[in-house]
Amino acid sequence: MTDAYESPKTALITGASAGIGLSFAHEFAEQGFDVVLVARREDKLNEIAAEIKARYGAMAYVIASDLSEADAPQAIFDTVAAKGIQVDALINNAGYAIDDGFAETTWDTHKRFIQVLNTSLVHLCHLFSEGMIERQYGRIINIASVAAFSPQYKGSLYGAAKSFVLDFSQAIDMELKGHNVFCTALCPGFTYSEFHEVMGTREAVNRLPKFLWMDSQTVAKEGYDAVMAGKPVYINGLVNQGMSQVMSALPLRVKQFLADKQTIFTD
Numbered sequence: 001m002t003d004a005y006e007s008p009k010t011a012l013i014t015g016a017s018a019g020i021g022l023s024f025a026h027e028f029a030e031q032g033f034d035v036v037l038v039a040r041r042e043d044k045l046n047e048i049a050a051e052i053k054a055r056y057g058a059m060a061y062v063i064a065s066d067l068s069e070a071d072a073p074q075a076i077f078d079t080v081a082a083k084g085i086q087v088d089a090l091i092n093n094a095g096y097a098i099d100d101g102f103a104e105t106t107w108d109t110h111k112r113f114i115q116v117l118n119t120s121l122v123h124l125c126h127l128f129s130e131g132m133i134e135r136q137y138g139r140i141i142n143i144a145s146v147a148a149f150s151p152q153y154k155g156s157l158y159g160a161a162k163s164f165v166l167d168f169s170q171a172i173d174m175e176l177k178g179h180n181v182f183c184t185a186l187c188p189g190f191t192y193s194e195f196h197e198v199m200g201t202r203e204a205v206n207r208l209p210k211f212l213w214m215d216s217q218t219v220a221k222e223g224y225d226a227v228m229a230g231k232p233v234y235i236n237g238l239v240n241q242g243m244s245q246v247m248s249a250l251p252l253r254v255k256q257f258l259a260d261k262q263t264i265f266t267d
């Protein structure tokens, strides 16, 4: 992939205060990017920014933002523009899952979930892709999941939200790649992070075999390499690649049977 203009470039990473997003912040800084770190926990982001500046000599900016608020993407875009920063790489990583039933969960909880996982992600792509097209350089990584290929979990919006990210990312990659702007849907499987603490499923997933798990540094490194190579979809790790292929090939009735039988998060 060709570079349209000289470094330093800047990467904006959502959900940079923990887990995969934190690893993406380190990966992009190590590769010579300045970084803009976005999440709600400003104190954590400030600590991470100081560490990144010290370790890589990169500029590291902090924007405390709650992406479940509808006006957050525009506010992030305006803040970045006011600082005179051009965003060359956008990593839409912020996310979580809810472990309660669909009907028993309030509409406000569902609405905020869709806003974080889907609407804010699309809005940020829309806001930042214009400048990327103008400059004829851009890299976008949208974090989907192997859940986009898996049988559904009862009552959960998570698989549907990640399927949307998978499909949307491929659609915009087709439109943007002619401008040297590439979008990768990154599909991790089980990854060590704060995700399962937030979801309240740590005890249940700790029973899963070790070979199913990856560390967040490897997930981020593979994601960086995938977008720089212009791959529209990248599934992390051989185990996840194999399982996703099998799951994609399953007849719908088998997938539905497996969905009914799965008990990882319900035992």
Ligand SMILES: NC(=O)c1ccc[n+]([C@@H]2O[C@H](COP(=O)([O-])OP(=O)(O)OC[C@H]3O[C@@H](n4cnc5c(N)ncnc54)[C@H](OP(=O)(O)O)[C@@H]3O)[C@@H](O)[C@H]2O)c1
Residues within 6 Å of the ligand: 014, 015, 016, 017, 018, 019, 020, 021, 038, 039, 040, 041, 042, 065, 066, 067, 068, 093, 094, 095, 096, 097, 116, 143, 144, 145, 146, 187, 188, 189, 190, 191, 192, 193, 194, 195, 196, 198
């Ligand atoms: N871990 C896995 O097994 C796994 C597998 C497949 C896909 N994924 C996906 O990978 C991505 C990163 O997850 P992770 O595993 O790294 O989880 P994590 O360690 O819990 O990190 C989630 C990040 O998202 C941020 N975030 C959550 N809600 C937010 C909000 N309303 N506004 C702004 N930021 C928010 C959190 O920051 P604050 O709390 O500071 O706001 C945190 O930085 C997610 O999209 C997740 O769905 C994870």
